[in-house]
Amino acid sequence: MTRVFNFSAGPAMLPTEVMEEAQAEFLDWHGTGMSIMEVSHRGKEFSVVAEEAEHDLRDLMGIPDNYKVLFLHGGASMQFSAIPLNLTQPGDTVDYFNTGVWSKKALTEAGRFANVNVVAEHTTAIPDPSTWQLSDNAKYVHYTPNETIGGLQFHFIPEVGDKPLIADMSSCILSEPLDVSRFGMIYAGAQKNIGPSGLGIVIVREDLIGHARPETPVLLDWKTQADNDSMYNTPPTYSWYMAGLVFKWLKRKGGLEAIGEVNRRKAKKLYDFIDSSDFYHNPVRPQDRSIMNVPFTLAKPELDQAFLKESDAAGLKYLKGHRLVGGMRASIYNAMPEEGVDALIAFMKDFERKYG
Structure with a gap:
């Protein structure tokens, strides 16, 4: 079969060699005569899987020993509730950046359990730190480093004093090196850079554990x-x-330093082409653009459906932008090969020549 280039924001493209490996051992995992889906989660077989996964993630991200790594149900959205329930008491104040749809969802849920102070608010540029309104008494500060829908990304870690910094890294985790020690807690849904949907990963400093509300x-x-x-x-x-x-697979590829170089190169190619064209436009301030999610619009919105129909026929799938913002969006996570970005640019050039 011919594999297409899947630009979906999630569930997203997975590395082909990973899926081939899973396919090869699907019915008989390591000579057990069973699929890994069939073995007990408490058995010795799955214990090996769990231990190796945590070890490799710690190695990739350089996770310090005083952090717990949890593999949980519910993706990232479950943690929208878990964070205030674990870190606050009724009446406490929490700080949230509002830079897009996902940070807005997180702060809305937090508002059910605590008083939310919005530190800064913008969807196409990261607000200047001099304008941030951080609370003196906040129990934690939450931000979304990469907004999947709007394509806005923090390319620095916010300085928030001694308050625990919490980050929803669903669409940027494992995309480049990161200093985990700067954070109180990191969480991410799996379905973009990690694996299939349904799994959430939590990396939390040990001193923040054990304070959950009784309810x-x-x-x-x-x-x-x-x-x-x-x-x-x-x-x-x-x-x-x-x-x-x-x-x-990431370790075989050279780790986060190596994959980060590839990701930055892929993103630069696509943005450089968009910026060179009068037919396509990206709304995000250049220095704040995501290297994972690239939204763009056409100069003639009436051509949107033709673009989607023809790109789909060309094997470039799921380029339709989120329903809340429209236009197009190319998600170019770790598993998207560079030739996929090249194919998209070639198609966009042809489409512009045809309809521009």
């Missing part, structure tokens, strides 16, 4: 999950297994 649902209590090695109940075992394969 916190048991599965949202980080202490419960940490004390049970993410297995208080049956975890999403196949997603966990696939994530482990992706971690090994």
Whole structure:
């Protein structure tokens, strides 16, 4: 079969060699006569998978020993509730940046449990730090380093004093090197750079565990999950297994330094072409553009459907922009090969010549 280039924001493209590996051992995992989906999560077979996945993730990201790594149900959105439930008491204040759809969802949910102060608000440029309104008494500061829908990215880690910094890294985790020690907690849904949907990864500093409100649902209590090695109940075992394969693939590729260079090169190619054209436009301030999600519009919006129909026929899938913003969006996560970006640019050039 011929593989297409899948530009979906998530569930997203996975590395072909990872899927081939999973396919080869699907029915008989390591000579057990069973699929990895069939083995007990508490058995020795899956214990190896879980331990290796955590070890490889720690190695890739340089996660310090005083952080717990949790593999949980519910993706990132489950943590929108878990964060204030674990880190605040009724009446506490929390700080949130509002830079797009996902940060807005996170702060809206936090508002059910705490008083939310919006530090800064903008969707096409990162506000200047001199304008930030940080609270003196905030229990934590939350931001979304990469807005999947709007294509806005922080290319620096915010300085927030001694407050724990919390980051939803769903669409940028593992895309480039990161100093984990600067954060109190990092969380991410798996379905972009990690593996299949349904899995959420939480990296949380140990001193932030064990303070959940009494009414916190048991599965949202980080202490419960940490004390049970993410297995208080049956975890999403196949997603966990696939994530482990992706971690090994990243290590074979040279780790986050190497993949970061590729990602920056892919993004630069696409942005350079868009900026050179009067037919396409990206709304984000250049220095704040995402290297993972590239939204763009056509000079003639009436051509949107033709663009989508013809790009789909050319094997360039899921380029339609999010329903809230329209236009187009190319998500170019780790698994998107450079030739996929080249193919997209070639198509965009041809389309412009045809309709421009």
